[in-house]
Amino acid sequence: MNASRSVTSAVLAWTWFYTRGLNEAVRDARRDEIASDLFEQRAAEGDGRAVAASMALRWALGVPADLAWRIEESGARTAPGRVAAAVLARGEAAGRWASRRGLPGLTMVLAALYGLGGALVIITLPVNNNPERGGLAVFGAWLIVAGALIAWGARLVAGRPWAGMLAVFAGAAPLAILLVVTVIVPVATLVVLSHTVARARRVWRDRRHGGFAAPFPDLPSHP
Amino acid sequence: MRRKPGALLPLEVAILRTALTLGAGDEGEFHGYQIASQLRDGGESRTLTAHGTLYKALTRMRKAGLLSDRWEDPDTAAAEERPRRRLYSVTAQGVAALRASERDQATGFAPGVQPA
Numbered sequence: 059m060n061a062s063r064s065v066t067s068a069v070l071a072w073t074w075f076y077t078r079g080l081n082e083a084v085r086d087a088r089r090d091e092i093a094s095d096l097f098e099q100r101a102a103e104g105d106g107r108a109v110a111a112s113m114a115l116r117w118a119l120g121v122p123a124d125l126a127w128r129i130e131e132s133g134a135r136t137a138p139g140r141v142a143a144a145v146l147a148r149g150e151a152a153g154r155w156a157s158r159r160g161l162p163g164l165t166m167v168l169a170a171l172y173g174l175g176g177a178l179v180i181i182t183l184p185v186n187n188n189p190e191r192g193g194l195a196v197f198g199a200w201l202i203v204a205g206a207l208i209a210w211g212a213r214l215v216a217g218r219p220w221a222g223m224l225a226v227f228a229g230a231a232p233l234a235i236l237l238v239v240t241v242i243v244p245v246a247t248l249v250v251l252s253h254t255v256a257r258a259r260r261v262w263r264d265r266r267h268g269g270f271a272a273p274f275p276d277l278p279s280h281p
Numbered sequence: 282m283r284r285k286p287g288a289l290l291p292l293e294v295a296i297l298r299t300a301l302t303l304g305a306g307d308e309g310e311f312h313g314y315q316i317a318s319q320l321r322d323g324g325e326s327r328t329l330t331a332h333g334t335l336y337k338a339l340t341r342m343r344k345a346g347l348l349s350d351r352w353e354d355p356d357t358a359a360a361e362e363r364p365r366r367r368l369y370s371v372t373a374q375g376v377a378a379l380r381a382s383e384r385d386q387a388t389g390f391a392p393g394v395q396p397a
Contacts, residue, residue: 069332087367088336090352090364090365090367091313091336091367092332092336093364094312094313094314094363094364094365094366094367095312095313095314095317095332095335095336097363097364098312098313098314098315098363098366099314099318099329101363102314102318112328112329115328115331116317116328116329116330116331116332117331117332118331119331119333119334120331120332120333120334120335121333122333123331123333123334123336123337124332124333124337125333126333126337127333127336127337127340150333150334150337154291154292154331154334161328163327
């Protein structure tokens with residue numbers, strides 16, 4: 059089974075999961091529409107690894123919007139439902155922002171999520187009655203350090219590819235393993251790590267050819 | 282920031298503009314992947330718009346009357362051995378909303394959002 063076929067199966071399984079229990083017509087329409095989209099992308103762009111990465115990125119960045127859509131369609135009017143919708147709306151906005159900027163955007167979203175998540179864990183410690191507060195403090199600090207490593211490594215990779223890659227891997231990989239059950243975190247991490255390696259390889263290739271890599275080739279230049 | 286009722290989000294503006302100016306498929310109709318690839322090729326985004334983001338926006342626009350939709354004939358899809366497509370087209374209301382948004386932008390009024 060090739061990579062894009064595997065991602066197709068994963069996206070269809072995710073679509074089946076988040077449309078469960080909805081009105082039959084709404085549920086089937088969303089499932090059919092996503093199946094059609096995946097087919098059309100593979101028909102137009104082929105079955106290569108780049109297409110699989112693109113499909114995985116579209117999936118990962120769209121998860122908050124999928125869940126927000128699910129809440130809207132299920133007509134949840136409860137307080138937790140409204141809070142979840144508000145949180146997901148922020149996630150959806152981050153997904154749109156990252157979509158416009160491509161893979162560097164996803165890297166920064168992942169770094170920001172870890173940083174904010176860690177800050178939230180630590181800030182709420184005083185009002186948290188969990189007996190494992192010591193462990194939570196360590197986890198919060200870990201999230202912040204991971205976010206900082208990813209953001210720092212992403213900028214560093216253009217000048218010092220090995221150090222940049224190492225920082226991004228050190229920040230992202232352990233949490234992806236820890237949070238593997240979320241599916242979305244390991245998928246986003248895989249895409250970010252692939253992108254980081256590709257950037258480092260571009261830098262090495264440019265150096266071999268005697269050129270100098272732009273410090274931040276993915277960022278738009280100033281007017 | 283809260284969205285102004287009836288105002289368009291940037292993605293909605295991009296979808297309407299792309300569907301109208303780049304030209305969609307037959308009879309001005311387009312399907313989801315088609316508009317995502319046109320948004321990317323037209324420079325509106327660097328990657329294909331995420332599935333969730335795209336189809337949530339299309340749902341919202343359809344419910345607001347900016348787009349109309351229909352499912353293509355299953356026989357057509359079966360003949361081409363692919364899943365059937367959901368085809369969208371921009372309505373007169375969608376055209377009017379885009380023009381109003383462009384007017385707002387031209388006059389310096391930030392469209393789509395207003396202070397809470």
